[in-house]
Amino acid sequence: MTTLFDSYRLGDLTLPNRMVMAPMTRVRAAAGGLATPSMATYYAQRATAGLIISEGVQPSLIGQSNPGTPGLHTDEQVSAWRPVTAAVHSNGGRVFAQLMHGGRVSHPATTGMRPVGPSAVPAVGDVFTPSGPRPAPTPRALDTAEVPEHAESYGQAARRAAEAGFDGVELHGANGYLISQFLSSNANLRTDRYGGSVTNRIRFAVEAVSATVEAVGAARTGIRLSPGGTFWGVRESDVPKLYTALLAELAHLDLAYVHLEATAEEEVLIGLRRAWPGTLILNPVLPMGPKQTGRAEADHWLGLGADLISFGRGFLANPDLVERLRNGLPVAPVEETTYYQGGDAGYLTYSTYQYTA
Template sequence: MTTLFDRYRLGELTLPNRVVMAPMTRVRAAPGGLATPSMATYYAQRATAGLIVSEGVQPSLVGQSNPGTPGLYTDAQVASWRPVTDAVHTNGGRIFAQLMHGGRVSHPETTGTQPVGPSAVAAEGDVFTPTGPKPAPVPRALATGEVPEHARSYADAARHAVDAGFDGVELHGANGYLIAQFLSSNANLRTDRYGGPIGNRIRFAVEAVAATVDAVGGPRTGIRLSPGAGFWGVRESEVPELYGALLAELAPLGLAYVHVEATTDEEILVGLRRAWPGTFVVNPVLPMGPRQTDRAAADHWLALGADLISFGRAYLANPDLVERLRQGLPIAAHDEATWYTGGDAGYLTYPTYQHPA
């Protein structure tokens, strides 16, 4: 029987356990999208995870969604990440960079430019800006000839990630950001080869992944998906057919993994597990929902065929989460008020478990 603490071969990496630290935005980057020494400490503290997936990293300036997030599109950004990846590796860990193009989930106050998207349809809700939350603006619809350069931006950032010492990259195709916007049936109203029927709506995702595989190789490339999630007002029709078609197109590319969030019926997710021939990572709970992933949820999905289990919020206050899970120790509570406040409080200040004297 598979357990959370079994070793696992992922591409060229041997993971000491099947625990993945999920990507979580922490908005602690320095001006210019630079990684910081505190970020090196934060990730190194959590290096006992089988695999760490970093916070979302923008592949271009126009791809930046939130203020205070790091990038991987300038030489200075690449240099700033090297101490982070070195710290993780020194502590025995492995780390992928999550490449996140926000698309329409952005604001001119954050990037200095109008957000872009598949169509001129605004996201639902307020987006973060340097001066506080503001209504999402209407994005500029990308011309057909512009779309490939945004697909290639993931590949360019992946090259920078490998140069910065990351073991691989995860394309953020979930939660209503650019890839998910192209998959959508209401954010994507295009009538060219990138819109309309399922075969067209998956094209951008496939092109972005294929370009990244060409750049750094399949074993260094993963993708995160959130079937049917509805974040930022993104809606998807024919969810099983849409994601079944996407996985069929991605399967020949030899990816490191597909990372799926539990945003639709379990039956649909199990069907996707059966359809995917490679490593299948599951985040078993709804992102930002009332529950966080625990040992029972992890064991449930391992029994259903998942290879690896990602933990998000549980990692905020538990840098030693693997040992807490292994020994059945209490999981410490996190302080939501410090998620996005900057500084080291609620970032580097959570201790490992202290056994009673």
């Protein structure tokens, strides 16, 4: 029987266990989207994970969603990331950069530009800005001729990620951000080749992944998806059909992995497991939901055919989560008030388990 602590071959990497640190926004970057020494410490502390996936990293300035997030679209950003990846590698870890284009989930107060999206339909809710939450603005609908450059921005950022020392990249195709917006049937009202039918709605995702594979290779490329998710007000019609079609197209590219969130019914997710011939990472609980992933949820999905299991809040509060789960030790709770407050409190202040005599 497969366990969380078995090794796994992922592309050119040998993972010492099947526990993946999920991407989590921490808004600790310096001005200019630069990674910091504290970020190097944070990720290095968690290097016992089989694989670390970084927080969302914007592939372009217009792709930035939140203030305080890091980028991979300037030479300075590449240089700032190098000590981070080096620290993870020095501690024996492996790390992918998550490439996240926010699309309509952004604000001119953050980027100085009007957000773009597949259609002129605003996200539902308030977005974060340097002066606090503000209503999501109406994005500018991309012209057909502009869409390919945004797909290519993932490939350009992937090249920079490789230069910065990352072992690979994950495209953020989930949670209502740009790729998810194109997949959506209510954020994407286009009538051109990128909208309407399932074939057209998956086109942007396939083009973005293809550009990334061309840039850094299939073995260094993954994608995260949230089938049926409703983050930021997105809705998707024909979820099983939509994602089965997407996975069929992605299968031709021989990606390192697909990373699914548990945003659909288990039956749907099992169907997508069957539809995907490659490595599957499963995030077993709803992101930001009331429950966090534990050993029972992980074991359940390994039994259903997932290859790797991603943990978010568990790794946030427990740098040594692998050891804690391996030895049945208590898992520390997270301090939600420190998620996005900046500084090292609730970031570098979580400790490893303290054994007593």
